[in-house]
Amino acid sequence: MKKLYLLQITFMGTWSFAQVGVNSVTPKRTLDVxxxxxxxxxxxxxxxxxxxxxxxxxxxxxxxxxxxxxxxxVFVTAAPDPGNRTGQVEGMETAGFYYFDAVTNRWVKLMSGGTSTAQIGQLLCSSATNTGILETMKSASGVNVTIPYNAGNGNTFLDLLFLLVG
Incomplete structure (x- = not known):
């Protein structure tokens, strides 16, 4: 008789499913808070x-x-130290909500809606293209550097000027 009950209990788990409710006795989804x-x-x-x-x-x-x-x-309370901003946390520079994207193996920041500020997820410097030649003590007229990026928010970037030393 004990074996019969054990068999029924075993199969009961394969036919049932559960929903969890927090402050709810009738959950409407898998986790209903x-x-x-x-x-x-x-x-x-x-x-x-x-x-x-x-x-x-x-x-x-x-x-x-x-x-x-x-x-x-997760909610990141503080950005990693500059020396630790590599690998999965590369580009993590501010506190905020982040989700893990296993396809890119990176933590990605959730952006707030309604902003018109242009945003970049990551500069792809190894794919940069250069036109023109920089020469010591000569004007950089006609020199252009294009650096592709990913995870942009679709807004337009105007010409950006960078002061380069070195």
Whole structure:
């Protein structure tokens, strides 16, 4: 008789599915977090894990983030130290919400909508093209450098001037 119950319990798990509700006894999706409006003295919301950029950099060294963590969301409280802005955290220069993109193996910042400021995700300096020749003590007239970029927000960049020393 015990074997029959064990067999039924085993198959029961394959036929059922679950939804989890927080402050809800009737969840409408896989994870349903509902505001608890009966308490006016508490804050409601979903708190995303908060990490520093240095912690994410160290996690890459340990091999923690990969394909299984695709689309993971974190809030970065501080950018990694300049020397640590390589690999998965390359280009992470400010605090904010970031998601992990396993295809590019990078943390990508979620941009806020409604801004008209041109933004660049990453300069691709190794693909830069140059026209003209720079000569010591001569004007750089006719010299152009084109640096492609990715993860732009679609806005236009006007001519940018850079002061180069060296």
């Amino acid at each position: 509902t505001s608890n409006t009966s308490y006016s003295s508490t804050s409601d919301g979903f708190l995303i894990p908060r990490l520093t950029g240095n912690i994410l950099h160290n996690a890459e060294t340990a091999g923690i983030y990969g394909a299984d963590q695709n689309a993971m969301l």
